[in-house]
Amino acid sequence: MKRRHRATAPAAAVGVGKGVERPRIHPKDLWTEALSGVLARPVRSVLTTLGTVLGIGTLVVTVGVASTAAHQIVGRFDALAATSVTVVVPPPPPASETVPLVGWDDVDAVGRLAGVESSAALAQSDELAAVQVRANDVVAPGGLSGQTLAVVAASSSLPVAVRGEVTAGRFYDRGDIARGARVAVLGDQAARLLGVTRVEDAPAVFFNGLSFTVIGILGGIEREQRLSTSVILPPTTARDRLGLDTVNRVLVNTSLGAAQQVARQSPVALAPGSAKALTVLAPPDLSRARKGVQGDVNGLFLVLGLVSLIVGALGIANVTLVTVMERVGEIGLRRALGASRRQIAAQFLLESTTIGLLGGVIGAALGVVVVVAVSAVKDWTPVLDGRLAVGAPVVGAVVGLLAGVYPSLRASRMEPVEALRAPS
Structure with a gap:
């Protein structure tokens, strides 16, 4: 009897959730489940990732092109104004x-x-x-x-x-x-x-x-x-x-x-x-002028990149929420088999974070290519901040994580009985 009780107790007592030790999911298994969820609907995942790609790519392109253009603007007036000194006698x-x-x-x-x-x-x-x-x-x-x-x-x-x-x-x-x-x-x-x-x-x-x-x-x-x-x-x-x-x-x-x-x-x-x-007429400090021009241009274009990034985040949140609604039966089954609310939330958070990370990597790569291409066409010297290119995937992952907070909470609050009774 004791052996039988141990075999059936987790499944029978899952709905109550008191006094029963929840089964632990290994992080590797959690990652596998999240990746399976992303690949289960490849077209939707690609379209969702595209929003983050556009956001991250736009951010990298705007900041990169703005920095390059700022240096080019400074370089143009450097050729005459910033290199001319006059001594008045x-x-x-x-x-x-x-x-x-x-x-x-x-x-x-x-x-x-x-x-x-x-x-x-x-x-x-x-x-x-x-x-x-x-x-x-x-x-x-x-x-x-x-x-x-x-x-x-x-x-x-x-x-x-x-x-x-x-x-x-x-x-x-x-x-x-x-x-x-x-x-x-x-x-x-x-x-x-x-x-x-x-x-x-x-x-x-x-x-x-x-x-x-x-x-x-x-x-x-x-x-x-x-x-x-x-x-x-x-x-x-x-x-x-x-x-x-x-x-x-x-x-x-x-x-x-x-x-x-x-x-x-x-x-x-x-x-x-x-x-x-003697009176000397000299141009203003070149470094200050460069920082001023670059700061103005960067500030203008950074807003556009952030708006695109927000649009991508809203896309991830919307699609993740729709996915939660479509997988109500699956959520109910996992809860009935012993999955905790935290594990359900972690799975959907990991899915949205994965989508954001992929979008960040692809967007950063495309952004760097666009900046170099524009500089080559304009015969400019490309100016790229390495921290931006490296940090863009991290930003994408954070955006995906934040976008998945509400859908994951929504999924974790579902009761097993109600989820299993919901129409598939």
């Missing part, structure tokens, strides 16, 4: 015979600084900011002739410093500067206004009663675009002929990330004893 006191703070040869000291790619010095004055310049020496009676242009002096490295190119002829060199040659280079807009398109015939420009041979035209100016409407002279020529000798500005181009360091060192290199008298 104050004018000397009136009627002063002191040595200028910055001389033309002092620019070479800046070029030797680490991170400097090119540099040039400029000299301008208010008297030569608006000069009547003619392309011939014939003065029309009864009025002025020619164009109002600015006349400046610059070192021979100016084309590289302003990121321009000589479109016709050549730029003056150190030999022209040493000889004090009466030559000039026109900005492309100035040449167009004066009707100078070729320099092979050595055209001349006239102003202040002097003539200068045009040897080149400077175009494509990206920095200091006002030079496109200027007449540019060698420093010695401007000093001897026009009295223009004081350096007003020093243009410095740096490599990416070196602007702040060069901005601190340039005044000391130009005027070691009077560095504080």
Whole structure:
């Protein structure tokens, strides 16, 4: 009798649930049951997983593309704004015979600084900011002739410093500067206004009663675009002929990330004893700008990814709940055979978590592929956060776990008798 009682007691006393030791389910068996539940309806499981795939994939794509685009945006303005440093030299006191703070040869000291790619010095004055310049020496009676242009002096490295190119002829060199040659280079807009398109015939420009041979035209100016409407002279020529000798500005181009360091060192290199008298115009810190742009873009697209993820979670919850309603008979049978409420809840939680995990793995993989593909098409450098790619499957599993809480509780609260009586 005792042997018979032991064999039938668990099945008979399951409905009461008091004083009876519940059979334990090994985690491996629980995982097998959950996997069987997922694979029992493959089409539905695939469609349910697709919701999580879209959510996780959208999250990875939006954050990845946003980070890549942010770096690209920063990289675009880096090329000019974030690598340009300007040192402003104050004018000397009136009627002063002191040595200028910055001389033309002092620019070479800046070029030797680490991170400097090119540099040039400029000299301008208010008297030569608006000069009547003619392309011939014939003065029309009864009025002025020619164009109002600015006349400046610059070192021979100016084309590289302003990121321009000589479109016709050549730029003056150190030999022209040493000889004090009466030559000039026109900005492309100035040449167009004066009707100078070729320099092979050595055209001349006239102003202040002097003539200068045009040897080149400077175009494509990206920095200091006002030079496109200027007449540019060698420093010695401007000093001897026009009295223009004081350096007003020093243009410095740096490599990416070196602007702040060069901005601190340039005044000391130009005027070691009077560095504080110079004013440096430098771009803002590159790292702060990058973080600001990337943060704004990431915040905008992250919302879209989270919304997609919520949609996927609702899909898992809905399908899991429908599955519970369809498996009422199975739940009742498991409860009658001794399964506890906790075991029933754990099974359905594990099923929803499995679906979320699979969706997270597939979504993360597809998201990474899309980010790399978009970057390849746009010729960008892909920027991917490894923590996001690795953590996406975990996020998918957590989403599946949370989505399955209510359906699993609903399943665990079913009484064996009522479940078995329910229509299949």
